[in-house]
Amino acid sequence: RADQVQAFxxxxxxxxxxxxxxxxxxxxxxxxxxxxxxxxxxxxxxxxHKAFLRYHDANNWPMLREALKRMGRADLIGNGKRHLIPTWQPAGTGDASTQPGKAKAFRTQHTGLPDAKRPTKAGAASGKPRKPGKGRARKGINPGSPTGRGKRR
Known part of the structure; x- marks a missing residue:
């Protein structure tokens, strides 16, 4: 089911x-x-067109009912499996609930505001300094060479 429909x-x-x-x-x-x-x-x-692509969204059903009736395809409106949209409208959806211009504000990654605190892994950033020689280094591999497996020819 499409959740996003982009304009051409x-x-x-x-x-x-x-x-x-x-x-x-x-x-x-x-x-x-x-x-x-x-x-x-x-x-x-x-x-x-967007409403037809997102026919499963209850907010589009009133517009689709009207369009299907104008097209002479009222047979697609009903409550059975062979119908596209139901005859009933769930409470809180449809024309009355959608008010243009009342969208919630959201924050993008680059707003110019200080970063929000993110949860950290337990012990990952505990403030303790790492001991030298501990960590991700594997035995037998020189950090300055390629993976060190086999000879170069």
Whole structure:
């Protein structure tokens, strides 16, 4: 199930970009009388496509119910296994619960603020100095040479 759906950003020299800008299918031969291809350009249409990709999310169900009824596919709305979305709406989801602009603020890695304290492994950073000769070094390997296994030829 898709949790993230990215918007299409046209990049140069791509077949999808040619399709986006011309409205024609570049895979088949293009002529003056070639049939046009529908391109979702408006916000409403893009949101609907995203909702169909994320049909399992209850917040998208009201929009999908409306769209399926307009398309004449109300047979996909129901509570059985052969249905795409249920007829009922869980409490706390749908149009009333989503308010644009009320998103939570989050911290990225580089905010310019001091680092938050991270939990440390027990004994790893206990403040005791390491004893010389202890640690990860393996016996019989000179630290200045490659792994030391076998002769160089």
């Amino acid at each position: 950003l046209p990049s140069p020299m791509a077949m999808a970009t040619a399709m986006y800008h011309t409205g024609k299918d570049p895979i088949h031969r293009i002529a003056r009388n070639s049939p046009d291809m529908p391109i979702p350009r408006g916000d409403r249409q893009r949101r609907l």
